[in-house]
Amino acid sequence: xxxxxxxxxxxxxxxxxxxxxxxxxxxxxxxxxxxxxxxxxxxxxxxxxxxxxxxxxxxxxxxxxxxxxxxxxxxxxxxxxxxxxxxxxxxxxxxxxxxxxxxxxxxxxxxxxxxxxxxxxxxxxxxxxxxxxxxxxxxxxxxxxxxxxxxxxxxxxxxxxxxxxxxxxxxxxxxxxxxxxxxxxxxxxxxxxxxxxxxxxxxxxxxxxxxxxxxxxxxxxxxxxxxxxxxxxxxxxxxxxxxxxxxxxxxxxxxxxxxxxxxxxxxxxxxxxxxxxxxxxxxxxxxxxxxxxxxxxxxxxxxxxxxxxxxxxxxxxxxxxxxxxxxxxxxxxxxxxxxxxxxxxxxxxxxxxxxxxxxxxxxxxxxxxxxxxxxxxxxxxxxxxxxxxxxxxxxxxxxxxxxxxxxxxxxxxxxxxxxxxxxxxxxxxxxxxxxxxxxxxxxxxxxxxxxxxxxxxxxxxxxxxxxxxxxxxxxxxxxxxxxxxxxxxxxxxxxxxxxxxxxxxxxxxxxxxxxxxxxxxxxxxxxxxxxxxxxxxxxxxxxxxxxxxxxxxxxxxxxxxxxxxxxxxxxxxxxxxxxxxxxxxxxxxxxxxxxxxxxxxxxxxxxxxxxxxxxxxxxxxxxxxxxxxxxxxxxxxxxxxxxxxxxxxxxxxxxxxxxxxxxxxxxxxxxxxxxxxxxxxxxxxxxxxxxxxxxxxxxxxxxxxxxxxxxxxxxxxxxxxxxxxxxxxxxxxxxxxxxxxxxxxxxxxxxxxxxxxxxxxxxxxxxxxxxxxxxxxxx
Numbered sequence: 001x002x003x004x005x006x007x008x009x010x011x012x013x014x015x016x017x018x019x020x021x022x023x024x025x026x027x028x029x030x031x032x033x034x035x036x037x038x039x040x041x042x043x044x045x046x047x048x049x050x051x052x053x054x055x056x057x058x059x060x061x062x063x064x065x066x067x068x069x070x071x072x073x074x075x076x077x078x079x080x081x082x083x084x085x086x087x088x089x090x091x092x093x094x095x096x097x098x099x100x101x102x103x104x105x106x107x108x109x110x111x112x113x114x115x116x117x118x119x120x121x122x123x124x125x126x127x128x129x130x131x132x133x134x135x136x137x138x139x140x141x142x143x144x145x146x147x148x149x150x151x152x153x154x155x156x157x158x159x160x161x162x163x164x165x166x167x168x169x170x171x172x173x174x175x176x177x178x179x180x181x182x183x184x185x186x187x188x189x190x191x192x193x194x195x196x197x198x199x200x201x202x203x204x205x206x207x208x209x210x211x212x213x214x215x216x217x218x219x220x221x222x223x224x225x226x227x228x229x230x231x232x233x234x235x236x237x238x239x240x241x242x243x244x245x246x247x248x249x250x251x252x253x254x255x256x257x258x259x260x261x262x263x264x265x266x267x268x269x270x271x272x273x274x275x276x277x278x279x280x281x282x283x284x285x286x287x288x289x290x291x292x293x294x295x296x297x298x299x300x301x302x303x304x305x306x307x308x309x310x311x312x313x314x315x316x317x318x319x320x321x322x323x324x325x326x327x328x329x330x331x332x333x334x335x336x337x338x339x340x341x342x343x344x345x346x347x348x349x350x351x352x353x354x355x356x357x358x359x360x361x362x363x364x365x366x367x368x369x370x371x372x373x374x375x376x377x378x379x380x381x382x383x384x385x386x387x388x389x390x391x392x393x394x395x396x397x398x399x400x401x402x403x404x405x406x407x408x409x410x411x412x413x414x415x416x417x418x419x420x421x422x423x424x425x426x427x428x429x430x431x432x433x434x435x436x437x438x439x440x441x442x443x444x445x446x447x448x449x450x451x452x453x454x455x456x457x458x459x460x461x462x463x464x465x466x467x468x469x470x471x472x473x474x475x476x477x478x479x480x481x482x483x484x485x486x487x488x489x490x491x492x493x494x495x496x497x498x499x500x501x502x503x504x505x506x507x508x509x510x511x512x513x514x515x516x517x518x519x520x521x522x523x524x525x526x527x528x529x530x531x532x533x534x535x536x537x538x539x540x541x542x543x544x545x546x547x548x549x550x551x552x553x554x555x556x557x558x559x560x561x562x563x564x565x566x567x568x569x570x571x572x573x574x575x576x577x578x579x580x581x582x583x584x585x586x587x588x589x590x591x592x593x594x595x596x597x598x599x600x601x602x603x604x605x606x607x608x609x610x611x612x613x614x615x616x617x618x619x620x621x622x623x624x625x626x627x628x629x630x631x632x633x634x635x636x637x638x639x640x641x642x643x644x645x646x647x648x649x650x651x652x653x654x655x656x657x658x659x660x661x662x663x664x665x666x667x668x669x670x671x672x673x674x675x676x677x678x679x680x681x682x683x684x685x686x687x688x689x690x691x692x693x694x695x696x697x698x699x700x701x702x703x704x705x706x707x708x709x710x711x712x713x714x715x716x717x718x719x720x721x722x723x724x725x726x727x728x729x730x731x732x733x734x735x736x737x738x739x740x741x742x743x744x745x746x747x748x749x750x751x752x753x754x755x756x757x758x759x760x761x762x763x764x765x766x767x768x769x770x771x772x773x774x775x776x777x778x779x
Contacts, residue, residue: 005053005318006049006050006052006053006056006319007053007056007318007319007322007323007326008318008322009040009043009049009053009056009057010053010056010057010059010060010061010322010326011060011321011322011323011325011326013033013036013039013040013057013060013061013064014060014061014064014068014325014326014329014330015325015329015336016032016036017029017032017033017036017061017064017065017068018064018068018329018333018334018335018336018337019032019336019337020032021068021069021072021333022072022171022333022334022336022337023337025072025076026068026069026070026072026073026076027069029064029065029068029069029072030065030066030069032065033061033062033064033065033066033069034065036057036061036065037057037058037061037062037065039057040054040057040058040061041054041058043057060326063330064326064329064330067330068329068330068333071172071333072172072333074138075138075139075172075173075174078136078138078174078175079129079132079134079136080124080127080129080134080138080140080164080174080175081166081167081174081175083129083164083175084164084165084166084167084174084175084176085166086164087163087164087165088129088130088163088164089130089161089162089163089164090127090128090129090161090162090163090164090177091127091128091159091160091161092122092124092125092126092127092128092140092142092159092160092161092177093124093125093126093127093157093158093159093185094122094123094124094125094140094142094157094158094159094160095122095123095125095155095156095157096120096121096122096152096153096154096155096156096157096158097121097122097123097139097154098120098121098154098290099152099153099154099290100118100119100120100144100146100149100150100152101118101119101120102115102117102118102146102150102227103115103116103117103118103119103146104231115146115150115227116145116146117143117144117145117146118143118144118145118146118149118150119141119142119143120141120142120143120144120149120152121139121140121141121173122139122140122141122142123137123138123139123140124136124137124138124139124140124174125137125157129164138172138173138174139172139173139174140173140174140175140176140177141167141173141175141176141177142160142162142176142177142179143165143176143177143178143179144160144162144179144180144183145179145180148181148182148183149179149182149183152183153189153193153194153197153290154189154193154290155189155190155193156186156187156188156189156193157185157186157187158183158184158185158186158187159183159184159185160177160179160183160184161179161181161184162177162178162179162180162181163177163178164176164177164178165177165178171334172332172333172334173334192287193287193290195287196287196288196289196290198426199288199422199423199425199426200219200223200225200288200422202422202425202426202429202432203218203219203222203223203225203418203421203422203425203432203436204219204225204228205425205429205432206421206425206429206432206433206435206436207219207228207436209433209436209437210436210437210440210443211444212228212230212583213229213230213232213233213444213447214440214443214444214447215228216228216229216230216233217229217233217245217246217443217446217447218414218418218436218439218443219418220245220246220247221245221246221252221411221414221415221418221443221446222252222415222418222419222422223248223288223289223290223422224246224247224248224289224295226246226247229246230551230583231550231551231552232550232551232552232555232583232584233447233450234246235454235550235552236447236450236451236453236454236552237450237454239397239399239453239454239460240397240399240400240403240449240450240453240454241382241389241397241399241400241401241403241404241453242403242404242407242446242449242450242453244343245407245411245446247340248289248295252285252415253282253285253299255411255412255415255416256281256282256285256415256416256419257278257281257282257285259412259416260277260278260281261274261277261278264277264278282299285299285419286299288419288422297328297335297340297341297344300324300327300328318349318352318353321345321348321349321352325345328341339388339392342388343385343388343389346381346384346385346388347381347384347385349384350380350381350383350384350385351377351380351381354376354380354384355373355376355377355380355381358372358375358376358379358380359372359373359376362375362376374405374408374409375405377408378401378404378405378408379401381404382400382401382404383477386400386473386477387470387471387473387474387477388470390463390465390469390470390473391465391466391467391468391469391470391471391473392465392470393460393465394462394463394464394465394469395460395461395462395463396460396461396463396473397460398456398460398461399453399454399456402453403449403450403452403453406449406453407445407446407449407450410442410443410445410446411442411446413439413442414439414442414443414446417435417436417438417439417442418435418436418439420435421433421435421436421439455556455559514560514758514760514768514770515560515561515562515760516760516762516768518669518670518762518763519535519561519670519760519761519762519768520534520535520668520669520670520671520673520761520762520763521533521534521535521666521668521670521673521698521723521760521761522535522557522561522758522759522760522761523700523723523725523751523753523758523759524548524553524554524557524558524725524753524758525553525557525725525753525754525756525757525758525759525770526547526548526549526550526553526554526557526581526725526753527548527549527550527553527727527728528549528577528704528726528727528730528732528734529546529548529549529550529577529578529580529725529727530545530546530548530572530577530578530677530678530700530704530725531544531545531546531547531548531553531554531557531581531725532544532545532546532675532700532723532725533545533557533558533561533563534634534636534666534668534673535633535634535668535669536567536631536632536633536634537631537632537633537634537669538565538632538633539562540562540563540564540565541563541564541565541566541567541631542558542561542563542566543566543567543568543569543570543631543634543636543666544558544563544566544568544569544570544585545569545570545572545664545675546570546571546572546578546579546677547569547571547578547579547580547581547582547584547585548577548578548580548581549576549577549578549580549581550580550581551580551581551583551584552581552584553581554581554584554585555581555584555585555588557758558585558588558589559588560758560770563589564589564590565589565590565592566585566589566590566591566592567591567592567593567631568591568592568593568594568595568629569582569585569586569591569593569594569595570594570595570623570636570662570664571594571595571596571597571609571662572597572661572662572663572664572675572677572678573597573599573657573658573660573661573662573677573678574596574599574600574601574602574605574606574609574657575602575605575657575658575678576605578677578678579605579608579609582594582609582612583612586612586613586615586616586618587616591616591618592618592619593618593619593620593621594609594613594618594619594620594621595620595621595622595623595662596609596620596621596622596623596662597622597623597624597641597660597661597662598622598624598641598660599641599656599657599660601656601657601660602657623638623662624638625638625639625640625641625642626638633668633669634666634667634668634669635666635667636664636665636666636667637664637665637666637667638662638663638664639663639664639665639687639690639692639694640661640662640663640679640683640686640687640690640692641659641660641661641662641663641679641683641686642686642687642690655680655682655708657678658677658678658679658680658683658703658708659679659680659681659682659683659686660683661676661677661678661679661683662677663675663676663677663679663683663687665693665694665696669763670697670698670761670762670763670764670765671696671697671698671720671763671765672695672696672697672698673696673697673698673699673700673761674694674696674698674699674700674717674719675700676699676700676701676702677702677703678702678703678704679702679703680702680703680706680708680709681708681710683702684702684709684710684713685710685713687713688710688712688713688716694713694716694717695716695717695718696717696719697719697720697721697765698719698720698721698722698723698761698765699714699717699719699721699722699723699743699748700723700725701722701723701724701735701739701743701750703734704724704725704726704730704732704734704735705724705726705734705735705736705739705740705752706732706733706734706735706736706739707736707738707739709736709739709742711742714739714742714743714746715746718746718747718748719743719746719748720747720748720749720765721748721749721751721761721765721767722743722748722749722750722751723751723753723759723761724740724750724751724752724753725753726752726753726754727754728754728755729754730754735752749765749767751767751769756769756770757769757770758770
């Protein structure tokens, strides 16, 4: 065995011991170590490997078996585990070990999408369970209100009181404490942590000079702070395979330390001074970002990649990587099943083992070194990490390599400018803002790449998830690499790949007949929310009613329909699941105006809509009952709300806002369409009392098909097609089965976006369902 690979079997053995222990308990970890030692003994006897590799395997496997087994046994028998099964009230004294992680609640109704709770990893000092005091340490997890706990820093000690809950299986965490009150006995963080937090706050202040999306992305590039990153960018980066940019990774460390090395080399300093300087920069960067486990892992992995880059050969990189894997798993065995750890190891391994060889081969074929590296590095990293990502998501991204190649030139400048802005902002705010402005074009380019890549038809294709899917893709890629080495199979493999790209990808990406020719109204699949598109006689112009809860789904729906100009966006009412995507619509389309109803509640939503329209330079107008709007091929009448003041003086605030929804009757090329917002009993009764003509060919069922629908109201509409905009697996019980049965009993074809996806209605009440693989059903 080559010297560069001698420690690889040892690292794999330690990883296997950790995995078996995490999934099947501490006896499995001990058994796994025994099996690894037996494999090492057999390798010694048969002479498969050199003796140094076998000795390393025996030592590492034995140490891992004993140490990891002991750690898992201690966690499994911890006294708090039994108390957690009984949901026992407990008081703990802990030391915070990582920055709080925010849990984003999805906006719905009058509740704004925001971080309501945080998860805090901590080291247990002692716990008081009833009258019993537990002094045995361990890893615990606190789930606490964000308002009082989000500003905690690593190293702070405190006491917390709450109710115990069991930890997830396969983790070293012994229990979860659900906290309601504020932290008690809070001790200040160290000077280093307070200084680092001050620098991070300075960066956030300086980023205010940029637009919202670049301002949210730059702190993520620099220190992994994604608290201000819009959800739309997060989703687009996930589809494009760029999510690693918004978390501190080994690449960040290599960029920062590599810049330090280049600067010190330009100053003609010796190798030892350069190495020491890079080490100081590395320590400072870890302090700046925070000593979270993921950051420490990234620092170690980045240092390994930097070592390989400096030495220019894999012989030093692979042993260092294997040693790092062994050390990290012994320090924290739970890393063995973390996807982030696997991705870091695989990506770094590709950097030190595959990329240098591929760069050398490309240079032999005449490519310049810079272009060769730009091609080899992202391709190698993407190939080795894609099986893990496919297993996690059940999808394979076909744009990851291209997106990373396009993004790579902007990552380093944006990161370095962001780091400089972070360090210099406390000295002079203007200097920090100037550096942030210089980083603005780079971050905007990254957002553009992510948006472009995620919008490519067939950007992802379905793939089996879990371990099986990951191993299947790994085997497929390995087989393809082997075949590529054989000249006779290259043409065959190329033909197969072309067939997949030309046939399978379009079939999976575009449903038959979409966008449907001659559509008059489309109910967009935006999750648990509403968004309906009304066609005009002009191909690329349409009126939009509501925008759903998030920016990405409505942007994708409009893009698929080919809508370019929106003369009017109508917000039926100001609940979060109807206005959340407005920012994306205003950013990507020529919008003539935004219209709202008479009730400007909740106040936070009204302020947000006013702010977004003002920033986009789009007029904000109010509609009332009796208004009529006309475009070529489309007319919209406002039927309600009437007599708002008579019934809006009492009752539940959420229901009052729902009943104040704009109710629209649209005359389209496919017939009459009734759009009802979220009107409930009172709003529907008011419409019936007005004796308005509610009959329609198509009904947008009120309030996501909830139980708050009057049978008389549905009978008055008597639609041929009933569209229910609803999110899959929502916790509100939408849609209500009796309402569905009532509509079906009247002869309506009931269609749900959680089952059919985007749904278009054509002339003659025919429908096309984009999400139905069986093709366009007719009615």
